[in-house]
Every structure is written in structure tokens, then in C-alpha cells.
Amino acid sequence: MLKLNLLEETRYEKVPVKIYSDDTSASIEVARRVAGLIKSKQANNETAVLGLATGASPVKVYKELVRLHKEEGLSFKNVVTFNLDEYYPIQPDAEQSYVRFMKEQLFDHVDIDISNVNIPDGTLKQEDIAAYCLAYEQKINNYGGIDLQVLGIGRTGHIGFNEPGSAPNSGTRLVTLNDLTRRDASKDFGGKENVPKKAITMGIGTIFKAKEIILLAWNGKKAPIIKKAVEGPISNEVPATFLQMSNNVEFIIDEDAAVELTRFDIPWLVKDCKWTDSLIKKAVVWLSKTLDKPILKLTEADYNNNGMAQLATDFGPVYNININVFNKLQHTITGWPGGKFNADDSQRPERALPQVKRSIVFSPHPDDDVISMGGTFIRLADQGHEVHVAYQTSGNTAVWDEDALRYVEFAMDFGQAQRQDTAYLTNLYATMNEFFRNKKPNQSDPKEIRTIKGLIRKGEAIAGARLSGLRDENIHFMDLPFYDRGKFEKVVSYEDDVTQTMDLLQQVKPHQIFAAGDFADPHGTHKVCFEIILEALTRLRKTEQWTADCWLWLYRGAWHEFEIHEIEMAVPLSPQEVERKRLAIFKHQSQKDLPVFPGDDAREFWVRAEDRTRETARLYNALGLAEYEAIEAFVKWKFED
Incomplete structure (x- = not known):
């Protein structure tokens, strides 16, 4: 019966989803699974082939793998890795390069043979990229394919850098980055204008060949795209939805990333609910907005036809429910955010006393x-x-x-107008101009x-x-x-x-x-x-x-x-x-x-x-x-x- 209830609760979800209370506990579990694969391959004198991702999502996974290596003796000598993607063009020692990211987060801290590390090359001549990508694919095939592929997900729904429009059978290739993807990366590069417009990425078809796929997503910022990827129709507009066709995929997310899934956002549509005051309020507001009807005009038929029959039965008549929720909303409204003195504050959001807060x-x-x-x-x-x-x-x-320069110019002009010594400001202005002329993207100011x-x-x-x-x-x-x-x-x-x-x-x-x-x-x-x-x-x-x-x-x-x-x-x-x-x-x-x-x-x-x-x-x-x-x-x- 428990299994049937879970299937009913998750019936809108088209891929397996495992939810953890936070990204730390989830990352430790993923790292444990990676370590288990490495150890099982070691026991059979085999190579463990890992597909790795970059970005914020896998950082704590890598941190735990490093801990397992240093404190519990996990060896990476039998591990071969293939990274999903890299910006193009970019130098491997650039602060934003995925080569540098992987070294800092994982490779520099474990005993992996660096010749077993494979990351797309962001320094190639463009005419050499096609052949390079074919060779990258062939190298993966030569190892028998990827045993475990770790993925993140971008807000466009991209996996790797497979942006909207990518084909489900696509291979490793050069792609153009979506504007939203570049905006999300702008902080790392000191502005969107500095973010490369292209990248080399494994294709969706390449990812699909992995024997096991784990997609990671943390925090509420990812909740909207997780809902689309898990519950939405398969579409090249949201490339992650292609994972719905795989039998080897699991989404591992935290509670914040799960909040828009139907079983959490609109639970009355998939299961019998324990109706708390807050859930009743949420459901009635949802029904009013869904039907575009004021709360006090909602009817029993509206409840019954929209998954809220249980609420109507247990707490009805529905007009009483409507009145109760309407009053709760009414009581949130106040023109006195510091409380209203000499007024009944029992139905107000803020206290009347003290009078002056x-x-x-x-x-x-x-x-x-x-x-x-x-x-x-x-x-x-x-x-x-x-x-x-x-x-x-x-x-x-x-x-x-430019604004910083403008203010110093003003101070110089004011000092000169007052016939004061402006030598310090003049030197400062020259130093600033020189610094700004040579300033690198994302470089911090002195x-x-x-x-x-x-x-x-x-x-x-x-x-x-x-x-x-x-x-x-x-x-x-x-x-x-x-x-x-x-x-x-x-x-x-x-x-x-x-x-x-x-x-x-x-x-x-x-x-x-x-x-x-x-x-x-x-x-x-x-x-x-x-x-x-x-x-x-x-x-x-x-x-x-x-x-x-x-x-x-x-x-x-x-x-x-x-x-x-x-x-x-x-x-x-x-x-x-x-x-x-x-x-x-x-x-x-x-x-x-x-x-x-x-x-x-x-x-x-x-x-x-x-x-x-x-x-x-x-x-x-x-x-x-x-x-x-x-x-x-x-x-x-x-x-x-």
C-alpha cells in the first residue's frame, strides 16, 4: 500500500527523484555512490570511468571525495574522467576555466593520474574542433563508455552546455551559449560581455550512453527548471527533459529545489492531505487564482472539480472555508507597520505596544x-x-x-577652484586610469x-x-x-x-x-x-x-x-x-x-x-x-x- 501511495503522489513525475533535506547530505550520498563504484572496479582490477560536471552543484560532492581520499584511503589510480564541457575560447589557467575548476576542487587533492583526466580543450583553433570532438567521443567509447555521469542543470534546462534546440542524439561539439546561460556566468567573468559566446560540450546522445546518470540540483533558484525537467513534456526547448527517456537516470535534489513539484506545491492534486491552516489558505488562494474568481464566490463544485473535494468534505461547507481564508487575508493588511496604538491588535499583524517602536x-x-x-x-x-x-x-x-573617475575629477576640480593642493588626487586619478585600462575581467579593484x-x-x-x-x-x-x-x-x-x-x-x-x-x-x-x-x-x-x-x-x-x-x-x-x-x-x-x-x-x-x-x-x-x-x-x- 505504501508503494502504491508513493506512486500516486509522484504520478506527475517522469523521472525518479530523490529529495534530501539539504545539499550537504545529498552530496555526501552521491560521493558515497561514486566511491562505491570506484572500489567495486578496483576489486575487479577494472577502470572506473566517470563523467564529471562543473559549477556549484557538484562542489560538495568533490569535497567529500577529497575527504574520503585523505581520511579513508579512497584511491583514484584506477579512475578515468571525462568532463562535460569547457568554455571556448579560454586558456586552461584562466580563473573561469573548467580545467582550473576541476584541479582546484578535485584533481589536485587526490592521487589520480593526470593523463587519465579528459577535459575539452578551449585553446584549439576553430577548424580543429570537429576532429577533436570526434576523437573525444572515440576515446569514451574505447573505455567502454561512461560508468557514472554526474550532471548539473542550468536555468535554460541545459545539461552540459546542450542549450535549448539541442537534438537528443547530439554528440560532442562546439555550441553557442544561450543568453541566460551567459548572464548566469557573468558574475564569474566580471560582466556578461566577458563571457565566451561558445563552448565545447558532450552531446545529449553522449550523456545518454552512460550506464548511470545522476543529475544534481540545489536551492530554490533551480526549482522552476526542475519542475519542467521532471514533469514537463519532452522538448528540445528544455534539453534536460530528454532524460525522461532514460532508464538509468536519477535526479538528486534538495528540498528547496523540489518546492515546485506538484506533490509539494499543489499536494491536493495527488494525495489526501493533512489540512493545516496554512495549507488550507494556500489551496483556497490557488483555487481562486486558477479559476479567476474572488474567494467568496468559490463554490462546492469548484472545490470538487479541482482536487479539493476532501477539503470541502472535512471542513465544509465551503462558504465557511472561504470566509475563514478571506478574513485571514484581510487581517494581513495594515497601514500601521509599527502597530496601531490604542487599537485592538488581536487581528493585526503587529503589536499595538509599545506605542513608539x-x-x-x-x-x-x-x-x-x-x-x-x-x-x-x-x-x-x-x-x-x-x-x-x-x-x-x-x-x-x-x-x-567611469563613475569612480568622474567623482575624482569633481574633487580635483573643486580643489583647484579652492586653490588647494590636488597633487594626491592628480596622482590617484592617473593611477586609476592606468588600472582601468589594463583591468582584467572580474579583477578586483585595489x-x-x-x-x-x-x-x-x-x-x-x-x-x-x-x-x-x-x-x-x-x-x-x-x-x-x-x-x-x-x-x-x-x-x-x-x-x-x-x-x-x-x-x-x-x-x-x-x-x-x-x-x-x-x-x-x-x-x-x-x-x-x-x-x-x-x-x-x-x-x-x-x-x-x-x-x-x-x-x-x-x-x-x-x-x-x-x-x-x-x-x-x-x-x-x-x-x-x-x-x-x-x-x-x-x-x-x-x-x-x-x-x-x-x-x-x-x-x-x-x-x-x-x-x-x-x-x-x-x-x-x-x-x-x-x-x-x-x-x-x-x-x-x-x-x-
Whole structure:
């Protein structure tokens, strides 16, 4: 019966999927399987042929294999490897090359014979590539094929560098990279313009010949493409869907990458559910959006015809369910994000007391505060709360070189106008010009230039915070050390960042903390900044009494918003507040027009922010609630006591 239930639960899934709580435990299991293959081949005096991937997904697998070699004696002397792909053209010692990646992550730390390592050659003349690729295929065949192929997956659905449009029988070849793939690689190369436009990759047909295939995917950023690859139709628009035709494939993913699979996202369609309040809310909101009907107009037939008959039977009549969910959504809406004094707060998201709250907004970059929650920021200040803002990093990476020169030119001209000695600035300007002329892609700026760029962001942040109503003494620039340290060190400690954050929290003793809740990218600055805050608070909660009355609210950035059923505080904005928020964003002039790191969205940050908050307001209205100009959304963090 258990097997039948599992088959029913996974009936939308067209490949086997194994889900782990996190990428660490999953990677250890994959490494164990690789090691098992190597040992079994050793016992029979045979060669283990591995197909290897690069990128973030297999890093912890390689780390565990290195540990197994160093601590448990796992030998790689009988191992032959074939890597999936390599950028073209690229030198093997380039920081972004997959030759260098594999050496740093695995080969330099184990006893593999380097002559058994095969990675596509990014230095070939283009006219030699076709013959090289045929030879690569033949070499794989000479070893009897790949025993175990490890794959990652790109957001286009590519496996290896088999981009949309690839044929299922394709072999090793030169390909043109998709624009999204190049954008995703832009951070490593210091800008998309520096990312090679081509790559050499094993083909889908080559991958298919492997005796066993394991595809790895971690974090919520991969969740949409995992859903397409696992549940979608087979299509060359999503090359990973071709794996559905293999009998030797398994997807190994973490819980965050699994969230959009039907059994987790819409479980009522595949199984009987344990109906919690949060799941009921999610299901009713989903039904309302799916049918494009306000919640209070949903009928029993709507429930029965859309997989929610069990909910209607167990908790009906459905109108009572509708009313209950409608009221819960209504109670999330408040024009008083700091709480409304002398009002019943039993149905409000924030407490009425104390009347004047100490609030601190943590902003990972110097503009996340006004972009993501500028209206709420303004509302808190206007309503008389003691509002602080803490800019966690300098943001110096996201300033154009030309802007840094322009500010130094201004300082030189001002000094000359005041008949002051500008020799230092003149020399600095010449040094900067020389550095920028010879600057390599992704090369870090020297300290003086980082300081200038950081000061540009600082001045803009002060202007934005002042416009939002803050006093200068409540504007804090933390310049957390990890941000610059990470540019030069592969292993970064965050202890001093946590200590500094604890000191600021002790100074303010806030009743409210607002922090960025964008966790899709586990290596992103937002996630790191939040983990520093969380660690600081966790430590303080053990000894500091004020923390018992401190609530932590999460906001999201300009790229996406919380789902409606997740929102616990919705702050509506008037047209005038939307305009004032826009002006605060405009103060960040270095980020206007074309920022250094625009992400996937071509719109300016202020446009994204307004579109996002207007869409949230539209969704509330479509569910049958009041119509607002815009809504900023928040979720309360639940501490594990």
C-alpha cells in the first residue's frame, strides 16, 4: 500500500527523484555512490570511468571525495574522467576555466593520474574542433563508455552546455551559449560581455550512453527548471527533459529545489492531505487564482472539480472555508507597520505596544531598503517610530569604473577652484586610469578604488534615507568585512561580521527588525547577510531580555515577491507614497539606467519595485479584497526555541 501511495503522489513525475533535506547530505550520498563504484572496479582490477560536471552543484560532492581520499584511503589510480564541457575560447589557467575548476576542487587533492583526466580543450583553433570532438567521443567509447555521469542543470534546462534546440542524439561539439546561460556566468567573468559566446560540450546522445546518470540540483533558484525537467513534456526547448527517456537516470535534489513539484506545491492534486491552516489558505488562494474568481464566490463544485473535494468534505461547507481564508487575508493588511496604538491588535499583524517602536531596517546593499520596502520605511518614520537603517555592505562592486573617475575629477576640480593642493588626487586619478585600462575581467579593484566606489554608494544611501524621514544619527554603515574579504579569500569567516551585528543590535535594542528574505541564491549577498543577522540574534536571545520582544520581519527584493498565501503583513501604499518611494530610489544614481549587475530583468530597479508592489495589490484585489495602488509584503520569521 505504501508503494502504491508513493506512486500516486509522484504520478506527475517522469523521472525518479530523490529529495534530501539539504545539499550537504545529498552530496555526501552521491560521493558515497561514486566511491562505491570506484572500489567495486578496483576489486575487479577494472577502470572506473566517470563523467564529471562543473559549477556549484557538484562542489560538495568533490569535497567529500577529497575527504574520503585523505581520511579513508579512497584511491583514484584506477579512475578515468571525462568532463562535460569547457568554455571556448579560454586558456586552461584562466580563473573561469573548467580545467582550473576541476584541479582546484578535485584533481589536485587526490592521487589520480593526470593523463587519465579528459577535459575539452578551449585553446584549439576553430577548424580543429570537429576532429577533436570526434576523437573525444572515440576515446569514451574505447573505455567502454561512461560508468557514472554526474550532471548539473542550468536555468535554460541545459545539461552540459546542450542549450535549448539541442537534438537528443547530439554528440560532442562546439555550441553557442544561450543568453541566460551567459548572464548566469557573468558574475564569474566580471560582466556578461566577458563571457565566451561558445563552448565545447558532450552531446545529449553522449550523456545518454552512460550506464548511470545522476543529475544534481540545489536551492530554490533551480526549482522552476526542475519542475519542467521532471514533469514537463519532452522538448528540445528544455534539453534536460530528454532524460525522461532514460532508464538509468536519477535526479538528486534538495528540498528547496523540489518546492515546485506538484506533490509539494499543489499536494491536493495527488494525495489526501493533512489540512493545516496554512495549507488550507494556500489551496483556497490557488483555487481562486486558477479559476479567476474572488474567494467568496468559490463554490462546492469548484472545490470538487479541482482536487479539493476532501477539503470541502472535512471542513465544509465551503462558504465557511472561504470566509475563514478571506478574513485571514484581510487581517494581513495594515497601514500601521509599527502597530496601531490604542487599537485592538488581536487581528493585526503587529503589536499595538509599545506605542513608539525602535525599528531597524537591515539593507544588504545600500539601496535594498528603499527598493524593497521604501513605502513601509517612509510610513514607519512618518508615524513617529524610532527608525534606524543599517547598510550591511559597501556595495562598491556595483559601481561603474567611469563613475569612480568622474567623482575624482569633481574633487580635483573643486580643489583647484579652492586653490588647494590636488597633487594626491592628480596622482590617484592617473593611477586609476592606468588600472582601468589594463583591468582584467572580474579583477578586483585595489583598496583606494573600492573606497571611492563605497563612498559613492554611501552618499546615495544617505540621501535616500534622509528623504525617507531618517535622522543622520540613525543611519549606520556597517561595511561588513566578508564583502571585500570574499573577493580575495576562498574560505571566508563571518565571526567578525556577526560580532559587529550583535554590537549594533545591542546599541539599538529594536522591537522590530526588517531583513532581506531573498534566499533563492544560497551564495548571494542577501542570503549571507541574513544568516549573519540570524546568528547574531540567536546568540543574543540566550542572554538579552530585550530580544524576547523583538520581531523579525522579512522583505523581498525587486525581482520577486512572497506568494499571497505566505504574506503575513501587507502594507498598502497610496499613490503619493509610491511616488515618494520612487524619489528615494532615484537618489541611488549609480544604480539608475543600467546598473552593473542588472540580473535577468532589464527594467530599472524603480520600475521593478513599482511593478512588483502593484502586482501584489492586483492579486489581493482579484481575490476579492480592497483595491490599493500598491502593497509591500512581509513574512514574520519563526525562531526555533
